[in-house]
Amino acid sequence: MTTGRLLGIGVGPGDPELMTLKAVRCLREAPVVSYVSAHGQPSMARRIAAVHLPGTQREINLALPMEPLPELAQAAYDEGASRIGAELEQGRDVAVLCEGDPLFYGSFSQLLARLAGKYRTEIVPGVVSFTAAAAAARQPLIARSESFVVVPATLPAEQLRARLSQIDAAAILKLGRHLAKVRRVLDELGLLERAIYVERASTAQERVLQLTDLADHEAPYFALILLPRTPGVGR
Numbered sequence: 001m002t003t004g005r006l007l008g009i010g011v012g013p014g015d016p017e018l019m020t021l022k023a024v025r026c027l028r029e030a031p032v033v034s035y036v037s038a039h040g041q042p043s044m045a046r047r048i049a050a051v052h053l054p055g056t057q058r059e060i061n062l063a064l065p066m067e068p069l070p071e072l073a074q075a076a077y078d079e080g081a082s083r084i085g086a087e088l089e090q091g092r093d094v095a096v097l098c099e100g101d102p103l104f105y106g107s108f109s110q111l112l113a114r115l116a117g118k119y120r121t122e123i124v125p126g127v128v129s130f131t132a133a134a135a136a137a138r139q140p141l142i143a144r145s146e147s148f149v150v151v152p153a154t155l156p157a158e159q160l161r162a163r164l165s166q167i168d169a170a171a172i173l174k175l176g177r178h179l180a181k182v183r184r185v186l187d188e189l190g191l192l193e194r195a196i197y198v199e200r201a202s203t204a205q206e207r208v209l210q211l212t213d214l215a216d217h218e219a220p221y222f223a224l225i226l227l228p229r230t231p232g233v234g235r
Helices: 021-029 044-052 070-089 108-115 129-137 157-164 176-188
Strands: 006-010 032-038 058-064 094-098 121-124 148-152 169-173 196-199 207-210 223-227
Touching (some): 006 021, 006 108, 070 108, 094 108, 129 169, 129 207, 148 157, 157 176, 176 223
Parallel strands (some): 032 094
Antiparallel strands (some): 169 223
16 A cells, blocks of 8 residues: 655744645645644644635644653654554545744654655745744845844853854744843844844734834744844834
8 A cells, every 4th residue: 555645834924825835735635634732722833724724634633741841742743653654554645734834943853753764755845934024024134145043042141142143134033931031142242223023923913023112021932033134124
């Protein structure tokens, strides 16, 4: 029997209309759809793709533990890969939904490592958060020979300082409870005036403002900071 295909589908940053034509086609054709959610919470990836789902597919929800323990997450991915593999063995394609792009901080990378060596695999790239944020801010990020750096806010302050000290432009992702630390580092480096805060880019809850105007002390997971080459939010 021919096995099914493992499809990594990038669903983009939040607006269902930012999914590619190929992503929508593959999603609608797959008999099985899978997605990751934090245990007890709805899946953001499924929410984005919901308008494109025909409603006839089998769904596999991979619930990740809330506790930040690597061994628990790895066990959840092992169990999820086993469930997906069982569908693939029956010849059914499985479309795995992933926020943004499947291979950019994507949970799909965990499943890819476990399943790609056994099954045919196809990856459909998606719009990533920082390009959606730049569009929301109407702000060019880089030009010509300039370089661009993506930095996770989860790094210790000294590592953030080192990575941001010699940049042309950057995006700082995974803000959450690290917002105050990032703000301090940017202030120390003289980059605070350049920083643009973007929350939930491309969604109805989108918020764009200069970081200096942000009163919040914490940020949601779907928030980031842009450090464009030229400061200012375009309006």
